[in-house]
Amino acid sequence: MSDENSLALLALGPAGAAGLYWALYRYYRNTDKSHAFERETRVEAKPVTGSDTKIGTNNGTQDKRIEGDNVREYRRRVQAIRRPAKVHQEGEIHE
């Protein structure tokens, strides 16, 4: 067995202990819970419009996801723009 794999196996004990502690703590204290207003509010949205322009490639990377992926982190704010950017509004998005 390689050194790297051995180290990963050795980390199993501490990782398991920490994981169990946090899982149980959150089950009791529910510190991660809040009103899921994104899902639980009646929202009526017009069809989403926008644009998609290829600007380059990212070849030979070892990362499985894009750096800074925040597509599901709805509540994490990003840089605010005062006026809507002009790049959108080009057409309806169809999935």
Added chain:
Amino acid sequence: MSAANTPPGYTGPGSPQDVPPRPGELGVDPAALPPAIRDELQAPDPVALDTAAPELKDGVNRCPKCGASDIRQKPGSDLLICVYCHNEWSGERVEERYGFGEGIDQLDGTTVASGARDIAADAAVLVTFKCSGCGANVTINTQSEMTARCHWCRHVFGVNEQVPNGAVPDAVLPFHVMKDDAVSRIRQFVQKRRLFALKEFKEQFTPENVSAVYLPYMIVDARASVDIAGKGEIQTRSYTRGEGNNRRTYYDADVYQIGRHVDFTVDDLPLESSRDRGNLDTHANTNNIINTILPFDTKNAVKWNASYLRGCSTEKRDLDVSQLQPRLVDQLQSIARAQVEASVNRYDRGVRWEQEGIEVRGTRWVAMYLPVWLYSYQQPGAGMLHYIAVNGRTGETMGSVPVQQWKLLLTALTVGTFLESIVLWILAHTS
């Protein structure tokens, strides 16, 4: 980008708009202005929707049949019942009465119902009524209760006039979940969390002490447009290089500049309008528990009538519309991000949103008391106040059970040690 990673405060960096001025803050001293301008600046704001009930202004809710003032809510329903003649009648639903559910797609500017008006700085918490039966003065402390009985003639009073201290909302959603039901829900919730619960908590656990509380909320309808820009990647190839321990997987991807625009309306978004309840810092309090049992069926709220609150405690609203605006903007942006997610599904390596802008085109604010069964436990020492809350309409239950730290740590360490010993055994037998 550190600012972008910080969760936004109510007026924090997450808000793309200017921080709203404090109530009454004009940026100039009105005293230095000509009288005409000063009068205009200091004139009261117009009330767009008047939900005040003139027939209840003297503080006495009378039975429409016999005129008695001893009115209660019929348990488990939206009906009011006269204790004297047992006549029953229903409160009027504000949704139809004031058209709160209509025209959200036409909202323009800020519309504030009369019960959600700004709180006057000099408004008194104590409200005194002159009893129409015997002339005695009866005082109600609106900080925690909304009804009282004249100790001379037993007339029952309720604070129904919309005094500008924030205590009287536009509407109230009466309790449907009965106390027995709430107690059994809390018992069931704790039953599933006994093993590592604090010993003192288990010993003192008496869910029968649960209290019925009406908490203040602003129910907001809004119309907004959001623009979001960022980058997304689509994988074009994956391959491995190297041999043995140096074997690595590599990916090739196309990078796209993405822009999205969405126009949407939101119906009945609830926001805590009590400063304390709106503070959801889980390191310092357990208010997130009460936040979690949202939403309520606010469509069924009835016109304000203090008789619904008999026997319940209340918490007074202490935040105005302008103070809640940043939180609304933040939540609208989050909703927009959730709405556009489906439109970027083809980016299988994910999307990094980098910029977002919002234009709130119209909002409508209605102040409401919502029913919550609340069980609280003060952890000894410097511990925090733990809540177990039951939604008084839907029965949704959430709670924070204090943890016996040494027990939980010991269990985690034992499991960790057990896992580690298996790992060591495997390593010893494979090398």
